Amino acid sequence: MNQVISNISSxxxxxxxxxxxxxxxxxxxxxLVYLDNAASSQMPKQVxxxxxxxxxxxxxxxHRGIHTLSQKATNxxxxxxxxxxxxxNAADSDEIVYTSGTTDSINLVANSYxxxxxxxxxxxxxxxxxxxxxxxxxxxxxxxxGAVIKVIPVTDQGELDLDAYKxxxxxxxxxxxxxxxxxxxxxxxxxxxxxxxxxxxGAMMLIDAAQSVPHKKIDVQDLDADFITFSAHKMCGPTGxxxxxxxxxxxxxxxxxxxxxxxxxKVSFEETTYxxxxxxxxxxxxxxxxAIGLSSAIDYLNDIGMSAIEERxxxxxxxxxxRLMEIQGLRxxxxxxxxxxxxxxxxxDIHASDVGTILDKQGIAIRTGHHCAQPILKxxxxxxxxxxxxxxxxxxxxxxxxxxGIKTVKSFFQ
Ligand SMILES: *Cc1c(COP(=O)(O)O)cnc(C)c1O
Numbered sequence: 001m002n003q004v005i006s007n008i009s010s011x012x013x014x015x016x017x018x019x020x021x022x023x024x025x026x027x028x029x030x031x032l033v034y035l036d037n038a039a040s041s042q043m044p045k046q047v048x049x050x051x052x053x054x055x056x057x058x059x060x061x062x063h064r065g066i067h068t069l070s071q072k073a074t075n076x077x078x079x080x081x082x083x084x085x086x087x088x089n090a091a092d093s094d095e096i097v098y099t100s101g102t103t104d105s106i107n108l109v110a111n112s113y114x115x116x117x118x119x120x121x122x123x124x125x126x127x128x129x130x131x132x133x134x135x136x137x138x139x140x141x142x143x144x145x146g147a148v149i150k151v152i153p154v155t156d157q158g159e160l161d162l163d164a165y166k167x168x169x170x171x172x173x174x175x176x177x178x179x180x181x182x183x184x185x186x187x188x189x190x191x192x193x194x195x196x197x198x199x200x201x202g203a204m205m206l207i208d209a210a211q212s213v214p215h216k217k218i219d220v221q222d223l224d225a226d227f228i229t230f231s232a233h234k235m236c237g238p239t240g241x242x243x244x245x246x247x248x249x250x251x252x253x254x255x256x257x258x259x260x261x262x263x264x265x266k267v268s269f270e271e272t273t274y275x276x277x278x279x280x281x282x283x284x285x286x287x288x289x290x291a292i293g294l295s296s297a298i299d300y301l302n303d304i305g306m307s308a309i310e311e312r313x314x315x316x317x318x319x320x321x322x323r324l325m326e327i328q329g330l331r332x333x334x335x336x337x338x339x340x341x342x343x344x345x346x347x348x349d350i351h352a353s354d355v356g357t358i359l360d361k362q363g364i365a366i367r368t369g370h371h372c373a374q375p376i377l378k379x380x381x382x383x384x385x386x387x388x389x390x391x392x393x394x395x396x397x398x399x400x401x402x403x404x405g406i407k408t409v410k411s412f413f414q
Contacts, residue, residue, distance in 0.1 A: 008311040011304055017393045019044035019300075030363025033398045033405075038183050038211060038342050038389035039367050040233045043297075047236055050296035054289050062288055063262055063279075077288050080295035081278075084243055087298050088228070089219040092248055097278040098286055101242035102210040103133040105229035106177070108244055108281060109206060110137040112254040113227075114175070120146030122174040125203070127152040127160055127189070129182045129376040134208045138177060147174065154379055158185040158334030166197060173203040181211035184373035184385070185334025186342040188212075195225050204250070210234055215313055215340060217306040220245055232290060237297035241290030244281070251277040258283040304392065312392045313341035320390065320399045327406055333377075333385045342389035344371070347406065350413050352384035358409045359386075364402055 017023060020042045025032050034042065054076070060069040062077045078093075085093040099105045118124070124138050128151050142149055150173075152165045160178070169176075176198035180191050195205035206227040212218060214235035220228055227250070231242040246254075256263055256274055260283035265273040274280045301309065320343060324330055329348035347355055356368035367387040370377050377383065388402060 008308045008315075011308045011312070013312060013392065013395075016304065017395065019046060020393055021045055023393065027363045027365075028361050033364040033401045035364065035366045035388040035390065035394065035398065035402060037391040037394075038234070038371075038387065040239065041214060041236050041391055042393070043236055043238070043293075044300055046300050047238075047293055047296045051238065051289055051293045054292050059288070061285055073288055076292045076295070077286070080291040080298075083295045083298045084245075087218075087302070088213065088245060089221055090245055091221060094276075094278055095245055095248050095251065097244040097246065097251070097281045098291060099229075099242050099244050099281075100240050100287070101231040101233070102131075102208060102229045103137075103242075105227075105242055105244035106133055106206070106208065107137045108257045109227050109229075109246070110141040112257045112281070113204070113250065114138070114141040114145065114147075116255060118142070118145040118147040118174055121172060122147040123150050123168075123170070123172045124148070125150045125152060125165070125168055125173055125176045125178075125198075127178050128154040128379050129158070129160070129185055129187065129373065130177070130179055131183055131208060131210070132372045132374070133210075134177055134179060134206075135375070138175075151375075152178070154185075154376060158182075158187050158336045160187075160189055160194075162190070162193070165194065169197060169201040169203070171202065173198070173201050175204050175206065177206040177208065179208040179211070181209075181215070181340040182334065182373070182376070183211050183342070183389075184371040184376050184387070185336065185344055186339045187334055187336035188338035188340050190338075191225065192223050195223065199224070211340060211342075214301075216310040226250055232294040232297065235294075235297055236300055237294040238287075238290045241287050241294060248277065251281075254281075256280050256283070260284045262286070309392045313390055316390045316392075316394055316396070316399065317341040317343070319396055320388065320402075323399055323403045326403070327410070329410070330406075333380050333382060341391075342387060344385040344387045346382055346385055347410060348413070350409065352382075352386045354413075355386040355406070355409050358412060359402070359405045362401075362405045362408065364405045366402070 060073040062074040081093045153161045198205040204226040207225045209230045213230040228245040233239040263283040333344040352368040
């Protein structure tokens with residue numbers, strides 16, 4: 001296991017911030033404060049340089065060419081799979097399937113695993129705080145197979161109601177798919193426990209780890225989930241690329257989801273046989289540069305150390321929560337005991353989009369809206385929230401600017 005032990009005190013985060021040229025600019029006349037990391041994180045220059053080098057000097061198609069350039073590209077592309085395997089401590093790099101992101105990964109599981117394993121009356125358990133990416137693919141496959149969706153309710157604090165969850169589990173449950181860290185509330189869910197209970201009922205467990213893999217050390221063998229999904233662009237890598245981790249015995253029993261080149265063994269008009277896992281799920285020319293970009297992003301994160309990143313973000317979010325509490329009339333949406341480095345909130349009866357717009361005029365980028373999680377906003381009876389989400393390259397100064405910004409928002413409406 002490639003566990004990097006690092007101590008936060010040995011990491012120079014001021015220096016690290018300088019790796020992100022995008023942060024060093026003025027927007028609307030003010031230095032940028034970027035607090036929309038849960039939507040997409042920024043890319044350090046090391047990763048941008050790696051992508052540039054690939055495009056300039058190394059590009060070729062993979063898995064096909066006998067020529068040296070193609071072999072070099074293939075090696076770099078496959079090295080990324082090993083990097084991901086080590087990052088999440090998978091048992092085998094063949095358990096790492098390249099996809100176009102979390103959304104694509106979940107669609108793959110629903111359409112491949114779900115299509116052959118769900119039948120009429122089977123149940124899929126989701127939670128009320130899921131991202132649309134972990135709702136809609138299941139609804140679509142439920143419609144095709146006759147399976148039924150059950151929903152774990154969320155408490156007023158923004159935590160999953162585990163007793164209600166236990167009540168939903170039965171022999172009919174085939175799949176439990178739950179987010180690790182909610183992008184809308186910041187809640188960290190006890191996914192290991194949820195998975196244990198799912199397994200006791202004979203169900204499979206999928207974890208949407210889009211908001212957890214970028215921020216802390218994840219060990220898929222310890223979590224023991226059957227499927228885990230995440231996206232490169234939320235962990236300092238490129239857009240349009242992500243990972244499906246699946247247990248080998250499950251992946252091996254799953255049919256392909258898309259047909260085409262690279263995913264086959266032999267093709268004839270009478271019969272086509274498929275390539276082995278993971279290539280069976282990777283039809284067509286893959287996003288080669290994106291895989292290499294993710295590989296470089298993982299190197300970058302490992303150089304800092306996932307534990308130092310987690311500690312740094314915990315310190316920042318603690319400071320941000322303290323400061324947010326100073327704002328009169330501010331209502332947190334989701335106040336779970338286990339919180340990740342983001343906060344969702346409303347200010348009095350000021351509409352979230354006004355909060356976002358007035359902050360933007362001061363160079364402060366936050367997210368406003370439903371965060372692709374409409375059911376949970378409905379649960380809290382708000383049409384939209386403002387969300388500030390942190391990364392390790394943010395600073396206390398960013399948070400202070402953000403607070404001054406909110407005070408300005410309030411003064412507009414007084
Ligand atoms: C961002 C996000 C997704 C979707 O990721 P894509 O990269 O857009 O596919 C799914 N779930 C959660 C919790 C997210 O934060």
